[in-house]
Amino acid sequence: xxxxxxxxxxxxxxxxxxxxxxxxxxxxxxxxxxxxxxxxxxxxxxxxxxxxxxxxxxxxxxxxxxxxxxxxxxxxxxxxxxxxxxxxxxxxxxxxxxxxxxxxxxxxxxx
Amino acid sequence: xxxxxxxxxxxxxxxxxxxxxxxxxxxxxxxxxxxxxxxxxxxxxxxxxxxxxxxxxxxxxxxxxxxxxxxxxxxxxxxxxxxxxxxxxxxxxxxxxxxxxxxxxxxxxxxxxxxxxxxxxxxxxxxxxxxxxxxxxxxxxxxxxxxxxxxxxxxxxxxxxxxxxxxxxxxxxxxxxxxxxxxxxxxxxxxxxxxxxxxxxxxxxxx
Numbered sequence: 167x168x169x170x171x172x173x174x175x176x177x178x179x180x181x182x183x184x185x186x187x188x189x190x191x192x193x194x195x196x197x198x199x200x201x202x203x204x205x206x207x208x209x210x211x212x213x214x215x216x217x218x219x220x221x222x223x224x225x226x227x228x229x230x231x232x233x234x235x236x237x238x239x240x241x242x243x244x245x246x247x248x249x250x251x252x253x254x255x256x257x258x259x260x261x262x263x264x265x266x267x268x269x270x271x272x273x274x275x276x277x
Numbered sequence: 278x279x280x281x282x283x284x285x286x287x288x289x290x291x292x293x294x295x296x297x298x299x300x301x302x303x304x305x306x307x308x309x310x311x312x313x314x315x316x317x318x319x320x321x322x323x324x325x326x327x328x329x330x331x332x333x334x335x336x337x338x339x340x341x342x343x344x345x346x347x348x349x350x351x352x353x354x355x356x357x358x359x360x361x362x363x364x365x366x367x368x369x370x371x372x373x374x375x376x377x378x379x380x381x382x383x384x385x386x387x388x389x390x391x392x393x394x395x396x397x398x399x400x401x402x403x404x405x406x407x408x409x410x411x412x413x414x415x416x417x418x419x420x421x422x423x424x425x426x427x428x429x430x431x432x433x434x435x436x437x438x439x440x441x442x443x444x445x446x447x448x449x450x451x452x453x454x455x456x457x458x459x460x461x462x463x464x465x466x467x468x469x470x471x472x473x474x475x476x477x478x479x480x481x482x483x484x
Contacts, residue, residue, distance in 0.1 A: 177366060185359045189352065196348050199339055199483050209484045216479035220472050223355075227362045227468045229461075237297045237308060244312045248319030252326055259330040 184226045191219050300458065307462045311469045314432075318473050321428060322480055325421045336414040338482050341406065342422075343397060350393050351478050357386030358471045361440075365464045368447060368457045376452070376460075380444040383467065387437040394430050398423070422481060429470070429477055436470050439463055 195215045198208055225231040230238045298304040329335050338344075364379030401422075405412040411419045443463045446452065452460055 176370075178363065181359055181362050181366075185355065188355045192348060192351055192355070195479065195483060196344060199344070212479050212483050216476055219475045223358060223468055223472045223475070227358050227471075228465055234297045237305075240297075240308055240312055244315035244319060247316060248323065251319060251323040255323055255327040258327050 180226065184222055187222060188219055191215050301462070303458060303462050304465070307465050311465065314469065315473070318425075318428070318477070321421075321425045322476070325425060325480065328417050328421060332415045332417060334414040336411070336418055338484075341401075341413050341418070342482050343400070344482055346393060346397060347478060347482050350390055351474060353386055353390055353393070354471045354474050357383045357390070358468050360386065361464050361467045365457065365460050368452045368460050371453060371455075373447065373450065373453060376447050377444065380440060380447060380460075384437055384440050384444060387433055387440065387467075391430060391433055391437065394426065394433075398426075425477055425481055429473055432470050432473070436467050440467060 195212055198211050198215070201208060224241060228241075230241060295302040295305045298308075360379045360382040364376050364383060367373075367375035367379055401419075406419045406422070408420055408423055409416050411417075440463055443460055447460065
């Protein structure tokens with residue numbers, strides 16, 4: 167057996183615990199959609215739940231938690247860049263006066 | 278093999294270790310690839326957000342798309358991630374039979390996911406939602422939906438092919454006795470596919 171840095175015991179229990187957590191969060195996500203709350207709040211909760219699930223998959227199934235931390239940094243870079251990208255496009259969100267809620271068109275303002 | 282080892286076969290030379298994953302250059306390479314691939318999906322999702330929020334007649338996804346089926350698909354991919362990591366652990370413990378069983382289940386999970394996606398797409402296309410047509414509102418709804426889920430579906434398909442090859446190689450004994458590195462690398466790709474779907478499902482179907 168080649169020398170390894172990890173113990174070769176069974177991690178089944180851990181994997182199943184993460185699986186259960188992922189299952190619960192998935193159900194929670196679907197239920198949150200139908201909550202009688204403001205859309206922004208629902209969206210924020212959903213993003214939080216999704217990020218939680220993604221981090222669990224990355225940390226435990228992709229083993230990031232037990233790797234050198236710089237590898238986790240490489241994995242975190244696109245997360246940061248994508249958030250930045252989404253935020254960089256936000257000024258375009260206000261480029262149109264009318265929104266999905268179909269309020270009456272506002273008076274044309276010079277842009 | 279390092280140059281020194283080739284030039285001086287009698288000389289014992291340490292193989293050049295990769296900086297963050299000393300056991301494998303391939304693992305580091307896969308992580309770097311996944312980081313880039315994540316940016317591709319990030320681009321698609323950021324564009325989706327920008328297009329949706331500048332649209333005046335974007336339909337409510339919960340009313341157009343089948344949330345129930347897709348939630349089941351999400352759960353299925355999560356299950357396939359579990360079977361993948363169990364398969365990796367099996368081959369790390371040199372248990373080829375268990376590895377075959379779990380990798381087989383992972384591939385099966387991927388195939389069923391693709392079948393469900395095909396069923397969902399067929400149903401949506403028949404109801405009139407196309408790449409440029411949408412009876413429920415903004416045409417871009419269909420465009421962004423098919424492009425994002427299609428791009429992900431291609432990743433799943435590629436993953437099914439990739440994992441099938443790993444499965445067959447494993448069954449032939451290529452990963453016995455500690456040579457399981459390739460399985461770990463394939464596992465990273467598959468977990469990435471699952472992870473991206475978790476995000477796509479949230480942003481396209483739920484929000």
